[in-house]
Amino acid sequence: MADINDIMWPGTVAKAKAIQSKLAQQVTISQYQGEIRVIAGIDVAFPNKGKTTRAAIVLLQYPSLNVIEQVAYESPTVLPYIPGVLSFREGGVIIKAMQQLQNAPDILMFDGQGIAHPMGLGIASHIGVILNIPTIGIAKSCLTGDYNEPDTFKGAISDLSVRGENIGYVVRTRENVKPLFISPGHRITKEQAVSLALECVTKFRLPEPTRLADKLSKSR
Incomplete structure (x- = not known):
């Protein structure tokens, strides 16, 4: 069973990878059977020259994609880019931003990787296992794997x-x-x-949940 502390920095890269390996074994790639009414888009930015970490979550009704809630949570950055x-x-x-939500999303859509990660545990999978909620990774670049450029x-x-x-999948x-790299999280x-x-794609490159979360994370 995943512990909420498994998302906190354990002190060394070796310990972090050990946690990733343990959690990757708990990832479930299975048919989502429930009704989809609310999708959360999630993104993180690092304003103040990287000294601050800001998580942004935007909840959208599905399939209308109307925004029903937005949350941003900031705290001092605890770790350099590794x-x-x-x-x-x-x-x-x-996680702190998720705790501020008034509505419960059915699916989380991340600006980041799902299982398309060297350890099989990108941010979407990591959070998905800890919260035991369906998640999707929508990444702008490839971290691992082979592919042919789509049409x-x-x-x-x-x-x-x-x-x-x-x-x-690599999706145009x-x-x-440029295509996006989409993989299941959990x-x-x-x-x-x-x-x-x-x-969830309208006229932009990013699906609306992550596009709006990206916009919120970078807003002043």
């Missing part, structure tokens, strides 16, 4: 694979723009993850 263990830098503030038209998709196993959300399938992400 590739591969970023969820320990961001996770505590995300240039909106909605074009190619497989993202690790050692021959499909772990997610706008014509002739308690949802990769097919559901990419389908839901595309349903």
Whole structure:
């Protein structure tokens, strides 16, 4: 069973990776069966020259994508940028922001990785296991895996694979723009993850939940 403390920095990279390895074994990639009424978009920014960590959460009704709640939570940055263990830098503030919500989201959509992570545990998977809630990773760049560039038209998709196993998809959300890397985080399938992400795309590159969370995280 995941512990809330498993998102806090354990002191060394080696200990952090040991926690990641333990939690990665608890990730469940399975069909989401429930009704989707509210989706949360989550992003984190580091204003004040990186001295502050700001987690932003925007709740949207589904499928209308109307915004029903927004929360931003700030605290002093506790950890420098260390590739591969970023969820320990961001996770505590995300949990604090989640605790401020008045409405309960059905699915969390992160600006970050799901299982498409060297340890199989990006921020979406990490938070998903700890809170035991369905999550999706919507990343702007690739951390791990092999893929062919998808076609240039909106909605074009190619497989993202690790050692021959499909772990997610590379998705063109706008014509002739850079693709996104979409993978399940926890308690949802990769097919559901990419389908839901595309349903949340309007005229922008990012799906509305993470686009609005990104905007809120960077607002003054």
